[in-house]
Amino acid sequence: MATARAAHTNMPHRIVFYTKPGCHLCEDAARLLAQLQPAFALTIQTIDIQSDPELFKKYFDQIPVLVIDDRVTLAAPIRAEDVRAALSISDFGFRISE
Numbered sequence: 001m002a003t004a005r006a007a008h009t010n011m012p013h014r015i016v017f018y019t020k021p022g023c024h025l026c027e028d029a030a031r032l033l034a035q036l037q038p039a040f041a042l043t044i045q046t047i048d049i050q051s052d053p054e055l056f057k058k059y060f061d062q063i064p065v066l067v068i069d070d071r072v073t074l075a076a077p078i079r080a081e082d083v084r085a086a087l088s089i090s091d092f093g094f095r096i097s098e
Contacts, residue, residue: 012041013087018065020049020056029064029078036080040087 015033019026033044049055049063059065062075072086 012043014069015042015044016067017044017046018049018055018059018063018067019046020063023063025076025078026064029066029076032078032080032083033066036083036087 017029017033019030030046033042036042047055049059059075064076064078066072066074066078066083066086068074068083068086072089074082074086
């Protein structure tokens with residue numbers, strides 16, 4: 001069942017941002033999220049994949065990885081238009097990748 005959320009209820013979008021130190025693509029993604037913050041209500045949880053062997057194994061060759069509202073997953077390279085589309089899709093409860 002689709003559920004309308006952030007744009008319609010003023011609830012923030014929850015983003016889990018998987019990253020690691022020294023990752024230039026991750027730094028670019030962090031800047032992008034900061035730029036999108038004024039236009040979208042974002043709550044960002046940053047997780048260093050080096051802090052957990054399972055996360056490192058899962059994401060080491062994909063970072064940066066964004067999980068948006070537990071519904072949409074984006075992996076490198078992270079592009080502004082993809083994040084905007086994912087935020088819009090997430091508003092209506094659709095999942096585009098896992």
